[in-house]
Amino acid sequence: MTQNTSAVDRVKKQLFIGGEWRDAEGGKTLEVDNPATGGELARVADASVADGGAALTAAADAQAEWARTAPRERSEILRRAYELIVRDTDVFAELMTLEMGKPLAESRGEVVYGSEFFRWFAEEAVRISGRYSVAPNGATRLMTLKQPVGPTLMITPWNFPLAMGTRKIGPAVAAGCTMVVKPAAETPLTMLYLAQVMQEAGLPAGVLNVVTTSDSGGVMEPLIRDPRSRKLTFTGSTPVGRKLIEQSAQQVLRVSMELGGNAPFIVFDDADLDAAVEGAMLAKMRNIGEACTAANRFFVHADVAAEFSEKFAARMAALTVGDGMADGVNVGPLINAKAVDKVTALVTDATDRGARVVTGGAKGEGAGFFFNPTVITDLPGDADMAREEIFGPVAAIQTFTDEDEVIRRANETEYGLVGYFFTRDYARVLRVSEGLEYGMVGVNQGVVSNPAAPFGGVKASGFGREGGFEGIEEYLETKYVGLAL
Incomplete structure (x- = not known):
C-alpha cells in the first residue's frame, strides 16, 4: 500500500x-x-x-x-x-x-x-x-x-x-x-x-x-x-x-x-583523542556511513589504540537506530536489502579472519534495512573490508607504529578521494598531507565537504x-x- x-x-x-x-x-x-x-x-x-x-x-x-x-x-x-x-x-x-x-x-x-x-x-x-x-x-x-x-x-x-x-x-x-x-x-x-x-x-x-x-x-x-x-x-x-x-x-x-572511495582515518599518538573520536563519528557515521567520503580504514597508533577504541565504541553503541522520521533516531536504514547483505558479508569475512567485534556487528530489528553501528578491532590486512568500500555503519580498526608505514598503508588502494588524520604536530601535518595520495585531506576534522572548496579525487576515485x-x-x-x- x-x-x-x-x-x-x-x-x-x-x-x-x-x-x-x-x-x-x-x-x-x-x-x-x-x-x-x-x-x-x-x-x-x-x-x-x-x-x-x-x-x-x-x-x-x-x-x-x-x-x-x-x-x-x-x-x-x-x-x-x-x-x-x-x-x-x-x-x-x-x-x-x-x-x-x-x-x-x-x-x-x-x-x-x-x-x-x-x-x-x-x-x-x-x-x-x-x-x-x-x-x-x-x-x-x-x-x-x-x-x-x-x-x-x-x-x-x-x-x-x-x-x-x-x-x-x-x-x-x-x-x-x-x-x-x-x-x-x-x-x-x-x-x-x-x-x-x-x-x-x-x-x-x-x-x-x-x-x-x-x-x-x-x-x-x-x-x-x-x-x-x-x-x-x-x-x-x-x-x-x-x-x-x-x-x-x-x-x-x-x-x-x-x-568510489576507501578513506583512511589516521590517529597519531600525539592526537587529541577526544577530538579524534568526535572526528571519527562524523567521518564514519555521516549519512549512515553511506558516503564516498566515509572513513573506511582506521589506522590508530598502537600506544593509543586501546583508549581510542574504547571511547569510539562507547559513542557508537550509544546511537539509536530506527526510522529516520522518528524523534531521537541517530541512525536510519541502509538503502536496500542488498546494502545490508553486503555489510553483513564484510563483517562476517573480517571476523572469520580473526577480527573482533567490540559493538554491533549484526542487522538491526524491524521491517526495514537496518544495520547496527559496529566497531571492529584487530582487523587483518587481508580482510575484504580493508580493500573494499563498506558503505555502511561499520568502523574497522588497525594499528601502526611508524609514520612512513601508515602513509604507505593508507596509500595501498586504487582509490584516492579523501584521507583524514589527527595530530598536534604541525610539521607532521605538512608531511602527511603531502604524502597521502588523495584529492582531499582532512586534518583534525572529520568532514571536508564545503561548497567553497574543490571536491574530487585522484586514481580510481x-x-x-x-x-x-x-x-x-x-x-x-x-x-x-x-x-x-
Whole structure:
C-alpha cells in the first residue's frame, strides 16, 4: 500500500522535459520504496529511450539562447532557487528521509549544504572572465574567452539526493549550459521537487530536464553517444564510472567523475583523542556511513589504540537506530536489502579472519534495512573490508607504529578521494598531507565537504572537481582569439 505524506504529495511525479511535466512513454511508472519500512512510498514516471531522447532534444534546442543569457540573469535565478530551497527545507528534508533513510536532522543538514552550491555559483556566474595580452613579438594581441561547454548529461546517486544535484546543476546554470539530469531510481522524489523549485525560480524551459527511469544504462547510453551531448558528469561507483568513460570516448565528451572511495582515518599518538573520536563519528557515521567520503580504514597508533577504541565504541553503541522520521533516531536504514547483505558479508569475512567485534556487528530489528553501528578491532590486512568500500555503519580498526608505514598503508588502494588524520604536530601535518595520495585531506576534522572548496579525487576515485572556484571550470571551454594589428 502506498504511504502518503504531505511532502510526497507535493512532488510532481512525471518527467520534466522542455519546461513541461509529462508522462513516460506508455504511461510506465517505477516504484519508490521507503527503506525504513520496505514498503512503497510513491510511483514516478519510468522513462524510455525515446523519453531520454526528447529530453536531450529539449536541452540542445535551448542551448544557444541560454548561453546568450546575461550572467546576472543566471546569477539571479540561482539566488532565487537558493532562497526557495531554504524556504522548503522541511519538504526537502522529509523527502530525503523517506526515500533514502537518513534521520531528519541529517536531511536538514543536507538542505543547508546542498542549497549553498546555488548561492556559491550564483556569485561565480558573474565572475567568469578571460584574458587579454600582447604577443611576445608585439605583432598580435591574444584574447581568451570562456564559453559554456554545452548540453550536459548528469547522473546523480541516491545517497545525497539534493546535494549531488545542486553541486552539478549550480555551476552548469552559472556557466550557461543546459542539462539532462538522471537521478537514481531509489531517490527520484528530491530531484523532481528540485525541478519544481527551479521552474518557480524562473529557469527557462529546456535548460533543466529531469528523466527518472529504472533503466539507467538503456536510457543514458544513447544520450552519451549522441553528438548533441557535450559533457557527462557522474557521481557513483568506480565500475559504473569506468563503463561511462568508455561510452563517452566515442563523442570525446568532457567528462567529470566522482567515484568510489576507501578513506583512511589516521590517529597519531600525539592526537587529541577526544577530538579524534568526535572526528571519527562524523567521518564514519555521516549519512549512515553511506558516503564516498566515509572513513573506511582506521589506522590508530598502537600506544593509543586501546583508549581510542574504547571511547569510539562507547559513542557508537550509544546511537539509536530506527526510522529516520522518528524523534531521537541517530541512525536510519541502509538503502536496500542488498546494502545490508553486503555489510553483513564484510563483517562476517573480517571476523572469520580473526577480527573482533567490540559493538554491533549484526542487522538491526524491524521491517526495514537496518544495520547496527559496529566497531571492529584487530582487523587483518587481508580482510575484504580493508580493500573494499563498506558503505555502511561499520568502523574497522588497525594499528601502526611508524609514520612512513601508515602513509604507505593508507596509500595501498586504487582509490584516492579523501584521507583524514589527527595530530598536534604541525610539521607532521605538512608531511602527511603531502604524502597521502588523495584529492582531499582532512586534518583534525572529520568532514571536508564545503561548497567553497574543490571536491574530487585522484586514481580510481575519478577526476574533475565540484565546488570552489574550480567547479565552474568543468562547464566552460577556453577559446583563443588572435587579433592581428
